Amino acid sequence: MQRTDRLIRLTQILLERPGHPVSLAHLAEAWGVAKSTLSEDVASIRRTLLEAGKGTVETLVGVQGGVRYHADVPTAEREGFLADLAKRLSGPERVLPGGFVYMSDVLGNPYVLDAVGRMFSTQFWSKRVNVVVTVETKGITLATATARHLDVPIAIVRRDQRVTEGAAISTHYVSGSNRRIQTMSLGKRAMPADARALIVDDFMRAGATARAVVDLLKEFAAEVVGTAVFMATSQPAEKMVDNYFSLLRVHEVSAQGADVQPASFADNS
């Protein structure tokens, strides 16, 4: 196998499953090359991706010749992406009754989803997340993209109980928007053992829903390492969950449009 072929194949293998360990020892055997040769190839790939701001290739300690790709978004692309999103979401045509902002098109756009998945996974990479949890329905596309980049499963909290989830644990909470008692339910088989959960959702006001998920996950003895949301309101500034991270902030919504801004890292707690 020629060096150029190896570089293309190695890049493909690493990028196909972000966050997933790849064994160089195994590839060296399959391709009939020395492991040290593959290590040099990985060094080239790491350097090229780092220079492009597209993430890095980590060497795993304790795994014989294990490496994995961790995706990122270059700073300039990130800034342009968030500024563009903020502008798109500010238009008066997006304002819905009750001060909601129409976002379903954005939450269904494959480029947006992949970029958000990269940013959320980068933000919580060090937390050793082993499951992404979301509440149906609008956060599921974001959760899917994030789980792909973290290489972990997704668990979906339901608003009702479904036979298809098997035995489930249900809890009740008071919703932030209409003060009514709501139910949420999660299948008992949905969580891994020793779960370290990242909650992903599309929108957060005070954080009552995320708080309810935290409480539900206590029933699973899961640890919640953080909450990542696409958009949060600037008020109340104090949310009902810790370690929350949002990409966009909405300050005010009126008939003239929404005041949406990229969230600065300082905004995030």
Next chain:
Amino acid sequence: MQRTDRLIRLTQILLERPGHPVSLAHLAEAWGVAKSTLSEDVASIRRTLLEAGKGTVETLVGVQGGVRYHADVPTAEREGFLADLAKRLSGPERVLPGGFVYMSDVLGNPYVLDAVGRMFSTQFWSKRVNVVVTVETKGITLATATARHLDVPIAIVRRDQRVTEGAAISTHYVSGSNRRIQTMSLGKRAMPADARALIVDDFMRAGATARAVVDLLKEFAAEVVGTAVFMATSQPAEKMVDNYFSLLRVHEVSAQGADVQPASFADNS
């Protein structure tokens, strides 16, 4: 920029957004190399990916120097993957009341989702799909993965009407499983103009839900080019929708487990 760096970067750019056109003219300018040089690089990448069964790089007619990656799953991996899934889903511990099979763990597994997304996109690649449509909740993860590989948006049909979707069109249908009248609703802004929709869902029995989506999409003047489901029942053999494709067939469900088999291409209509 050295050839090895170009090959790594080009592979990364192509694989990052499957199905999305990449302009070689633009890259040639940005990197200060001849477009013919990049065309040779793309030829190397195409050959290497094809040999590995990982899909191909298409040259786009009518776009100056446009290319795009179309992902696939190597035949041996596909067969092993489906056989393994069929076995995993056949266990008696998965049988739920009503003859349902517990699949939520599989539908939340990032490797499964990516592989299914590749297979669905390959199957319907020639149909020029421009939107993937699913019904909440369990099909959303599959739809997200499929839409990524087709580089098209996702539209989510809701079981209720939500203020966050804006003005919506609702229809009613009789569900296949409990013969009750159900409502489904899709936001008016959710569909592109001249929509060519692929319906994606987790499970199909007779196809009443998919049929209801087809009828709902008529209200949007959308053309449905096919329906892709993860698992279908072998009976009734005649489904209520045309051009349906399933990866797995379930023949019988009893307390001893489910008889799940990879669907042969001949099973699909």
